[in-house]
Amino acid sequence: MDFKPTIVSFLCNWCSYTGADLAGTSRMKYAPNIRIIRVMCSGRIEPTFILKAFREGADGVLICGCHPGDCHYHEGNYKCLRRFHLIQKYIQQMGINKDRLRLDWVSASEGKQFAELADEMTETIKELGPCEVKNTMEKLDKIC
Amino acid sequence: MGEDEKNKKPKLKMAVYWGAACGGCCVSVLDVHEKLFDVVAAADLVFWPIALDFKYKDLKAMPDGYIDLTLYNGAIRNSENQHIAMLLRQKTKILVAYGSCAHMGGIPGLANFSTKEQIFDRIYCDTESTENPEKIKPQHIYKVPEGELELPIFYNDVMPLDQVVCVDYYLPGCPPQTERLLEVFMAIVNGSELPSKKTVIGAYEKSQCDECERKKTENKKIKKFYRPWEIEDDGETCFLEQGVICLGPATRGGCGTRCIKGNAPCRGCYGPPPDVSDPGAKMMSAIATMIDANDPEEIENIIEQIEDPAGTFYRFSLPGSILRRKVV
Amino acid sequence: MSNRVNPDLKKELRKFGEGDWNDCFNCGNCTAICSLTEKDILFPRKEIRAIQMGLKNKLASSVGPWLCYYCGECSETCPRDANPGELMMAVRRYLTKIYDWTGLAGLFYRSKLALFIGFLLVLIAVIAVGYVKGFETEALMEFGHLFEQYVILALFTLIILPNIFHMFWLTIVKQKVKAPVFSYITGFWHLIWNMFTQNRSLKCETGSFRWLEHFLIVIGYLLLLFTTVFLNWFSTENNFIIWLGYIVCGLVFVFTFDFIIDRLRKKREVTKFSHHSDWLFVIWLFLLGLTAFIVRLFVDTNLIDNNLWLYMIHLIVIAQWGILLVPFGKWTHFLYRSFAIYFANLKKSALKREGKL
């Protein structure tokens, strides 16, 4: 059986989303497993979103922001970085492999890097297999 | 009955029940002290097994909607909890999830880091003081010569009340502050307009900090996290500014900042303010933002100092949080 | 204090040639573009730098300038038009002055008047000798022959050898270069080979024709010296020697004539600026070949007795050449260059011994 993961991806508007667009304009092909959500800055991304994505059945979450120092809003990406490390520690405690959550920097000219990242992430998740969060929830709900 | 009696409002029918709870909530009801007389004057306690002698059959016998107000404390741990919760729901007009456990899962909810098997193994086999060479564990049905013995089913997961029945109001706290209970009680008795359903009552909209008397500034930058005993608290400065994790900002006020006044940081028993679904996640976000570093390695080192984020940020709210339990 | 900078040195150097030492901003292009520079022998920038800063000792101890054959590539590509090639030429003149214990070389380079007086004195002396000898062909020719031999001997013992030793002192001894003894010997054959072929200049970008011209002049000149001084060309009856003499004379004046034309045209980098010493060198060499040719022609046609003036001119040219130009002029470059390679090789071996190379 071929496992097709779903990956929710949060991209900042100024660098990473533009980079993903560039991958499109440059017609670079990548795995269709990434679902992109646009936020203005990676600093807007909060743990709630990430947990929600897992809860709704995402097998992986990918966060992309501007390269350090490049943030359109100066330091939003650093704040994202700090949250990322804490949330990664938390999801591990909750039995979720830390590789299911990834943070990377993609600039507006790095369409290719984004495409590669998407493929890489999909591969990683495929190796890890489906994320059991949603199943667990469903089992829980069945009890009642 | 005289005319007076007739005009007098009928006495409120009230029930109190506990699920997976420590009993503290029930005690908190008793903590009304002399006000108990007012309560008794206004309400009849129709079901409160811990205080008075009631049987399940009494409850079953009541017509639907017979009880005006039920304070259900404790989480749902087993089939008995669930059964009674559902029964009470059926019989009750206003069902209140009373206390942190019923509200969000509370301390028993921390069991969601483990499975049923792990818990049984630990309790009945592995604890140092246990001698159980045959590894006998509780069974749902156990045949004895006299017939079948039945124990409630021990669930794999702990749940807050609202995951098994519809809850009208939440009255948070571990245990709830007695004054808050009285306020709520009196409001119901007096027939004041009740807030919209499924909301928290008996707590403030604003978080702890609003009441907290410690000095707060914008200077929330953390280079190092401290456990409360690792630092000499000056009793005045905001815990967060001292690098001590305090869940106050993500926790409703209403308790009168009990812990903080006792120089211990808030642990979050009063649950999240409105609009926040997962206080742990919110607090993690806030705490991480305060870290005063941009270098990935330095950030990791600082975060390393938070030994148990899940336990710290979800002490009272794990079953009620987004992830609810550890994935196995 | 030896390592005190001296802003006046460049002013002095300016008297020895064209070009402005100030222009160089030390990018090192000249050193790198030169085909003759090697890992341990760097020029011309280092010399230019020594002059800019007035480090006289450093300059005096340098052999670099002698290794340059002035192809002009450095000047063509110099980003600041500082003309390093010509500056090297000036340094060579300056070094000639430094090596020369008599001080005349320096005087002649700097002062055209002194040079003129020198030429005049030699001219008068030759005429005086002619007068003493009664303007008799035979006697004069014999005198001339002897004169050539003595002059050569005297030059070598009194001026050239001491000067080369001075050069050795400045570049090797004073610099405490400790080369292994065998390198002195092995290097010597190299020295002789270089002296006659100057084959290093073949490495220059200017190509082999110029080298060939140079080579033929050198060979021609040396053979001419040999045929006249040792085979007594003017008086010999040996046909082989006579013809040899003609050929070598021809080589000398034909190619020097081409050199003169080249300098007049100023087309190549090397010929853009000509110091008076450059002019004198090529013209006198040309005259030397030409007058010798004509003298022997007159001897062969027996016209010489009636045209003694011709021989007198030849003698004057020879005397001026031998007494002034050879020891104090550009001629010595021929020796210094060869010895510079020898010394450079010594330095290399010394470095090798110290393990620095």
Added chain:
Amino acid sequence: MEEKRIGVYVCWCGNNIALMVDVEAVSEEMKKLPNVVIAKNYKYMCSDPGQDLIINDIKEHNLNRIVVAACSPRIHELTFRKALENAGLNPYMFEMANIREQVSWVHTNREEATRKAKSLVVGAINKVSFHEPLDKRSVDIDPATLIIGGGISGISAALLIADSGNKVYLVEKTGKLGGHTANVDLTFPYLYSAQQMIDFKIKRLINHPNIELFLDTQIEEIFGYVGNFETTLKINTAEKVELKFGNIIVATGLKTFDPSGIEEYGYGKLPDVITSSEFEKMLLHGKVQTKEGKVPKNVVIIHCVGSRNKNYHEYCSRTCCMTALKYSNQLRSALPHSNIFQVYADMRAFGKGCEEFYTQSSRKDIMFLMFDQQNELPKIREAGKKDNCNLIVEINEKLSGEPIEVPADLVILMTSMEAHEEAKNIAHAVGISMCGNDFYIEKHPKLDPVATTTDGVYIVGTCQGPKDIPDSISQAEAAAARILAIILQGSVHVEVTTAFVNEEVCCGCQTCICVCPYTAISFDEEKNVSVVNEILCKGCGTCGSACPTGAIRCRHFTDKQILSQIEGLMSITLEEV
């Protein structure tokens, strides 16, 4: 609450989308969703007929929320928002799903692409359900401008703005205009008179009817935001004046480095070691001489004093190389027989005409000596009796590799430029930030060198970083351009998708305040809540994520919107085959 009526439009983009995505299936699927009133697909949604389709549907079906699934919102979000506006709907009741750049162009399996497109559209529908109408906001601009600093930058900016008929308040801390330029004799590289240039400008400034001049004046706190600032000036530390203005130009200039901390140079101990500004005065007064009043025979000019060295300032002061060359020209002219030595590290002759100036200057018999400005500073010591000079400078010369001694009678130290002592106070007063070395930080080092992160506040000249006169003037007039443009507009638009604080919930923990890169959040002590100044807010949303109580909401990207978008996205997953 008003009923949600959503219209969904799927674009073919010719074949660009339609080839890889089954647009028909997508629109059909969407019809099944709650609140979706209408779902259509069309060849080119961005074309005029495409837009008309939306407009007509809005009117006909009373739609109040629109989702378009097409190309990247970076390309056409504005187009469709305008269409909504034309249909009388608030433009923010709109959401785009990017199914071209992020679906059809990057995937190869039509089925999967279609499924992904569906999920993106459901996400957008979910999100748009929680959109709220947002109003465009603008603030009026007070045409007056406050300029802090009366140096060449401040003067140039003031003249330009005032020449355009607008009021300028020029505040100078000292009693004299012209700043450092007023102490300079000649400019490089053409050696024009700096005095004549600055004198003329000052004269014009003083007589200008639109310029109000405040000398000996200090600035206290400045309040307000772009277009509407106000402050109190303290003149001569006594009299106070209140001003209102719309824009601020900070031109506080520089301070020269004090070299007495550099032991090797002995400045302050050796009388004939002087700084460049002291030498400049000598030139102005025509008295180039040693302390003893003698004509110096040897003059040594040492570059990079306090610059390009980790112990002092790491940065390059940009102008010293050329100033030093200028000095050698002037020295050659004033003292024709002197020996001039330039002790430099890299010759930075980068401006127009500067390299040529370097070439020309070097022809004037100047000795250039290179030193290592990082590790081996030259040492200056007193000369002995035999040395025939006052001082000896010991240098490890790099171009020759020799340790050398240079005779000197006068040593000029080319001191670096530093940020002004009061830079910090001013920064605090106007609400701008500084880089590590106390120069002000610009909005963007490349594309916005004069603006700051605070709208309406501009930094020009050397307070932003070392620079020469033309570069300072360029910056000053650049800031003036920005201000004139704003004045011409009369008002400025401010970001709509800002954050705001729900005061009912905010507990006053103040976590958000230092999170904001634009200092848009302040604390209201009285109400014990944080307050977002929505004029300063740029809508990055970082504060919303940092707020532990959920009191801060980031318009257009609220928790609710994003969480429901996630739900939508995940409602259609890739089927397991």
Added chain:
Amino acid sequence: MGENERTGIFFCINLNGNEDVVDIFKIAKNAEKKPNVSVVWYSSDISLSDTKKFASEIKNLKRLIIAGYKTGTVKSFLTEAMVIAGKNPENILMADFNEYGANTKADTEKAKAVVECAILGVPFEAASVPGETSVCTETLVIGGGIAGIQASLEIANGNQKVYLLERTGTIGGHMAMFDKTFPTLDCAACILTPKMVEVGQHPNIELMTYCEVKSVEGEPGNYKVRILKKAKRVDISRCIACGICSEKCPGKAVSEFDAGTTLRKAIYIPFPQAVPNKYLIDADNCIYVQSGKCGICVKVCMVDSCINLDEKDEEVEITVGNIIVATGFKVFDAKKIERFGYGKFPNVITSLELERLVNAAGPTGGNICFRTRDKKGNWIFSDDNEKPKSFALIHCIGSRDENYNKYCSRVCCMYSLKLAHLIKEKLPDSDVFEYYIDMRAFGKGYEEFYERIKEEGVNIIRGKTAKIEEKNGQLLLRTEDVINDRLIEQKVDMVVLAVGLEPREDTSEMAEMLGISRSDDGWFLEANSICDPVGTYTGGITIAGVCQGPKDIPDTIAQSSEAASHVLKSIINGKIRKSIKDLSYDKIVSNAKEFSK
């Protein structure tokens, strides 16, 4: 003025080896006759090495005027002399002809006026004020690089109409080609494209791409500009930039945007983020235009009547009040220096080519590869090629060189450091060598960047590489390491030439059309290098960016905004100054007399 104002004038004659262009003696003769002028000297008659002697000559004077060219070179001599003579050195006035733009043979009258103003004690700027005239509020910006973009936005944001004219099919200029910008290393596209989009969508900017200026007539405040609109052959109002036409197009050409590192089609979009984001046809390489046979693009285009292969060039005329010239530069043609083998050795490349190679959106997707020949024999870079392991960057190619351009190109040091960093980032194990003369890291954060690059392990060597040869498939560089006193013969796989900036080929044509001057080095000449670097002597015409002289992005931005400020000022005032170059001697002198009252 009376006896106290006794003035001497010191005329500089051919100072510094420069030849005076105006007739100084004629000017001196004129000046001598003026009241108060009691004595005139010529520098050629004075011993400039004897201050005391000259001091004795000025004993009776109050004021001293230095007139001519290079007046600054004698200023200090005269200051000293004034002090020795016991006079106030502040009474020296400089009347530099060059400063006030009297720098051609025809400017003798102007120079005369400069001296006369000095005699009257009036600043020349105050006297050389031309009259004002009304101004048309519309502005033309020539050149759509970052300078033109910035200037246009500044003006347009002031609610004024701007025509932005661009020669190529997209705005963005050279900056769009760069990968990262120094010293912050933020990507050029990330910061530039939002500005480009803003221009494209700005209601006040009329973008005219693929257009050229044919002629400029009229006067300040009211210029009639004829513009050639080259046929794009694609209707940009219809094109949806789907790219299918380009995909199928058989015509190929060297990609200008990729600096020739790869090929593009004849119907093309200059680069993915081009503004306007529309295709256009390069007629020179279009098979249909050249031979009349093809038309594939028309067949595959999905939009009706979008491509019109027979479209013709057209001319339009616009009227504008101000013109900002922001035509930028071209890079030095490295083929001119044969010894570096550019054009001969495929892996000697220019910095601009490397810029495209390291760009993730470039021809190799950000991989640095060898240049090889493709099947059709074109030398291009392709992703599949092998990667070089060692690099050398050579500074000052064509700059700071008397044989080519004498000036410093100002940006090469920094962009070379940046490229070295990018190479190290992409190929961390590679060896990178940089050969420089002077490291000109002068801007904000530049020196710190230089230090950082040094720490990253780039070998930075002071010395100008002299030549490059090919040896065993590698490139051999010969350089003197000046500081460590050794000759380096370095073998590397790839050499990057840090080419300098040069005025564009059409600069002189443009200057003539606009009636502005050029400085000796070919760039446009500013009105005053110190206090008016964007103005010209022609009213209503300002210059901005590199076309005035090499500069980096922040300086270009500042200058462009500065140019815009001049335009906005004239628009606000409704009036504009006429050309200074047209002012007559009499007018200036009468102004001066007026002013001195």
